[in-house]
Amino acid sequence: MSNVSKTGKLYGVGVGPGDPELMTLKALRVLKDAPVIAAPKSSNIDADSNALEIIKGSIGVEGKVILELGLPMTKDRAVLKAGRDKAAAELAGMLEKGLDVAFITLGDPMLYSTFSYLVPLVRERLPHARVEAVAGVTSFCAAASAAMLPLAEGSESVAIEPCAYKLEDVRRALKTSDTVILLKVNKALDGIIKLLEEESLLNNAVFVSRASCSDAEIVTDLKTLKGRDAGYFSLIIVKKGSI
Ligand SMILES: C[S@@+](CC[C@H](N)C(=O)[O-])C[C@H]1O[C@@H](n2cnc3c(N)ncnc32)[C@H](O)[C@@H]1O
Numbered sequence: 445m446s447n448v449s450k451t452g453k454l455y456g457v458g459v460g461p462g463d464p465e466l467m468t469l470k471a472l473r474v475l476k477d478a479p480v481i482a483a484p485k486s487s488n489i490d491a492d493s494n495a496l497e498i499i500k501g502s503i504g505v506e507g508k509v510i511l512e513l514g515l516p517m518t519k520d521r522a523v524l525k526a527g528r529d530k531a532a533a534e535l536a537g538m539l540e541k542g543l544d545v546a547f548i549t550l551g552d553p554m555l556y557s558t559f560s561y562l563v564p565l566v567r568e569r570l571p572h573a574r575v576e577a578v579a580g581v582t583s584f585c586a587a588a589s590a591a592m593l594p595l596a597e598g599s600e601s602v603a604i605e606p607c608a609y610k611l612e613d614v615r616r617a618l619k620t621s622d623t624v625i626l627l628k629v630n631k632a633l634d635g636i637i638k639l640l641e642e643e644s645l646l647n648n649a650v651f652v653s654r655a656s657c658s659d660a661e662i663v664t665d666l667k668t669l670k671g672r673d674a675g676y677f678s679l680i681i682v683k684k685g686s687i
Contacts, residue, residue, distance in 0.1 A: 451573055452480075452539040454566060455546045456553035458580015459498045462677070463656035466581045467502060474578055475503045478546035480538050484531075484558050485512040494677070495548045511538065511545070515558050528558070532565030539566070539573055552580040556606060556627065584625045587652035587679055591662050595623050595681070607632040611639055618643050618682060626680040633674050637666050645682055653678035 455474050460466035475481065483496050499505070513531035516523055538545050549557040554577055563575055584604070588595045596602045600622035605614045608628040614636070617624045629636055629651075640646040651663040654677045663669060666680070 450542045451570060452541065452543040452545060453574040453576065454535060454539060454563070455544065456557065456559035456563070456575070456577040457546045457548050458552040458578055459495055459548050459550060460581040461551055461583045461586035461656045462494065462498060462654060462660075463586070464498055464502050466586065466656055467498065468578065468580065471578050471580060472502060475499055475546050475548070478508070478544045480509045480511055480543050480545040481505060482511040482513055482535060482538075482545050482547040484515045484547075484549075486515050486517040495550050498550075499548060509538070509543075511535075528561050528565055531558075532562050532569060535562060535566050536569040536573070539570055549580070551582045553577045554579070555582055555604075581656075583627070583655055583677070584679055584681065586655035587681060590652055590655045590660055591650045591681065593650060593681055593683060595625070595683075607636055611635050615639055615643065618645060622684050624682045626682065629678055629680050630674045630676055633669055634671065636680060637670055640666065640682065645684070648684060649680050649682045651678065651680050655679075 455478065457471050457474055459471060511534060513534060515527045515531055518524060535545055535547070547559050547562070549559050553559040559577070566573055584595070602623045602625065603617040603621035604625045604627065605617045606628045607614060607626050608631065611632060614624070614626060626636060637646065640649055646666055649666050651666055651669060651674070653661045653675055
C-alpha cells in the first residue's frame, strides 16, 4: 500500500471557458504550485490545445512536466476504457513519486469532464490518494454573460442537455424546462434547428461559440447556421418567453 504522506495530490482544475481572466485565483495558485500539469489529448486538437493555451499565458510552464494523456473522443466503450485506464495509471505513477498533479479541464471539472471518470480509476490504484476539484467558470455561464441572457429568474428551471446523443432527450427537456442549455451542438446543429422549429422555439434560442474568447460569436437567427460546421466550442441556450 502506498505511503499516504508521500503520495502527491491530484487536482482537477477548471480553467474556465477561454478568457484567461476567467480563471479563478485558486486555479492559478494550484497550477503555479503543481510540478505536473496533466492535459487530456484526444483526436479533437482544438479542445486539447485550448486548455493548455488558456493557462500558458498566466503561469510559467517551464520546468514543469506536461503530461499529455491520450484520451480518445469516441463512443466505443472498449477504446474509452483502455484510454482511461492508461491515463489513470500515468497519473497514479506521478502521484506515487510524490508529485502533485493538476489535471486541467475546460470550464468546470465536474461538468462533462474526463476528470470525473479518472478519479475512481486513480483511486483503484491508490486508494488513499488525495483528490481535490477546483471549480471553474462554465462555458454556459460565460455564454449567458456574452448574450446578456439570464439563465433563470424566480422559479424558472434550467436543464443541461448534451446533443451528442439522442435528440429526443433534448425534445423532452425543451418541453419540461424553462431554460435548456444545449452543449456539444457542433455535429447535431441541423437536427437541433429542425427540432427547435418543430417545437416553435427557434426564436427563443441563441447560439454562442467560443464564449469569452476574442473571436466569440453570438447568433440569434439560428436558421443562418444551417449546414455550417459550428466548431467544438459552441452551445445553444433556449429560453422560453422572450429573448
Ligand atoms: C465536454 S463539454 C465540457 C464542458 C465544460 N466542462 C464546462 O464546464 O463548460 C464541451 C462542450 O462545452 C461547450 N463549450 C466549452 N467551452 C465553450 C466556449 N468557450 N463557448 C461555447 N461553448 C463551449 C461546448 O458545447 C462543448 O462541446
